[in-house]
Amino acid sequence: DGFRVAVVGATGAVGNMMVRVLEERNFPVKSLKLLASARSAGKTLSFRGEEVPVQELTEDSFRDVDIALFSAGASVSRKFAPLAASQGCVVVDNSSAFRMDPDVPLVVPEVNPQALRNHKKIIANPNCSTIQMVVALKPLQDAVGIKRIVVTTFQSVSGTGKKAIFELEQQVRGWVEGKAVPPSVYPHPIAFNCLPHIGSFLENGFSEEEMKMVNETRKIFEDPDIQVCATTVRVPVFYGHSESVNVELKGLLTVEEVRRLLEKAPGVVLVDNPDRAEYPLPLNAEGRDETFVGRIRKDPSVENGIVMWIVADNIRKGAATNAVQIAELLVKEGLLSG
Numbered sequence: 420d421g422f423r424v425a426v427v428g429a430t431g432a433v434g435n436m437m438v439r440v441l442e443e444r445n446f447p448v449k450s451l452k453l454l455a456s457a458r459s460a461g462k463t464l465s466f467r468g469e470e471v472p473v474q475e476l477t478e479d480s481f482r483d484v485d486i487a488l489f490s491a492g493a494s495v496s497r498k499f500a501p502l503a504a505s506q507g508c509v510v511v512d513n514s515s516a517f518r519m520d521p522d523v524p525l526v527v528p529e530v531n532p533q534a535l536r537n538h539k540k541i542i543a544n545p546n547c548s549t550i551q552m553v554v555a556l557k558p559l560q561d562a563v564g565i566k567r568i569v570v571t572t573f574q575s576v577s578g579t580g581k582k583a584i585f586e587l588e589q590q591v592r593g594w595v596e597g598k599a600v601p602p603s604v605y606p607h608p609i610a611f612n613c614l615p616h617i618g619s620f621l622e623n624g625f626s627e628e629e630m631k632m633v634n635e636t637r638k639i640f641e642d643p644d645i646q647v648c649a650t651t652v653r654v655p656v657f658y659g660h661s662e663s664v665n666v667e668l669k670g671l672l673t674v675e676e677v678r679r680l681l682e683k684a685p686g687v688v689l690v691d692n693p694d695r696a697e698y699p700l701p702l703n704a705e706g707r708d709e710t711f712v713g714r715i716r717k718d719p720s721v722e723n724g725i726v727m728w729i730v731a732d733n734i735r736k737g738a739a740t741n742a743v744q745i746a747e748l749l750v751k752e753g754l755l756s757g
């Protein structure tokens with residue numbers, strides 16, 4: 420039989436991928452409801468060989484839904500997720516709306532599955548750049564504990580959405596044709612550029628995206644003492660976020676010990692043969708659900724320092740697949756009533 424599933428924001432880059440991943444992973448779907456704004460209503464998405472119509476999201480959309488995956492922005496989640504929960508629907512929300520709410524578990528199944536247990540019907544999917552980092556750092560946190568993380572990200576434009584993917588393409592074409600294409604999604608051209616600006620800037624000089632990595636990491640590891648400093652950068656890549664992560668451990672782990680731990684870590688693939696030019700690449704991570712780690716080396720500038728390069732598909736493991744994996748865990752743990 421299965422579950423009555425809804426995807427909110429079904430026509431967006433992540434929502435679209437949620438539908439694909441539900442099918443790919445054969446999630447037990449009894450019925451699928453696709454919800455989006457009035458503008459998108461009427462479109463169709465294919466699911467298991469059928470064309471499913473996109474319906475307009477309304478306050479009554481969740482009466483016949485057991486679990487809803489949201490990826491339509493924080494304002495839509497703030498308005499409709501509590502409504503869905505009040506109608507008995509469990510919500511896995513990919514937006515930032517509830518991630519830091521103490522009553523809302525913030526979950527990466529390979530990292531903190533236990534956090535799901537006391538959910539109150541709304542569960543938050545972490546930010547894509549946080550997910551791939553905690554998947555890679557989880558074995559080190561468990562082995563010796565983490566004191567401090569310094570991370571710089573190289574985030575693809577798909578993280579912004581479909582319009583940004585189109586903008587990069589148009590600007591590259593414009594460059595080839597010698598025609599300037601003015602920026603509209605970003606404040607500056609993204610083609611052949613790097614923008615150290617993701618989200619708004621806060622009083623402390625960091626961006627919203629940078630503070631998400633600080634706050635979400637502490638919540639997921641349930642460790643408020645971890646020191647995190649992030650610089651998040653938008654780069655002219657279509658899919659896949661890359662991160663240079665420098666971690667100061669509470670105890671000694673040799674590079675070999677780190678490699679052994681990562682080889683065994685759930686959801687991690689080690690790609691670490693620099694002499695053969697083998698290290699994680701966004702082009703290789705695109706379409707995959709694993710988190711790829713390489714360039715592992717000791718940081719001699721600090722005690723117990725390890726540096727690594729982490730890459731993952733931000734639309735899949737960074738959003739859609741992680742959300743479906745949370746849904747699978749809810750089913751497995753009997754935390755979802757059909």
Ligand code: 2RA
Nearest residue numbers: 546547548574578579
């Ligand atoms: C981004 N992490 O990459 C944010 C939201 N997906 O833009």
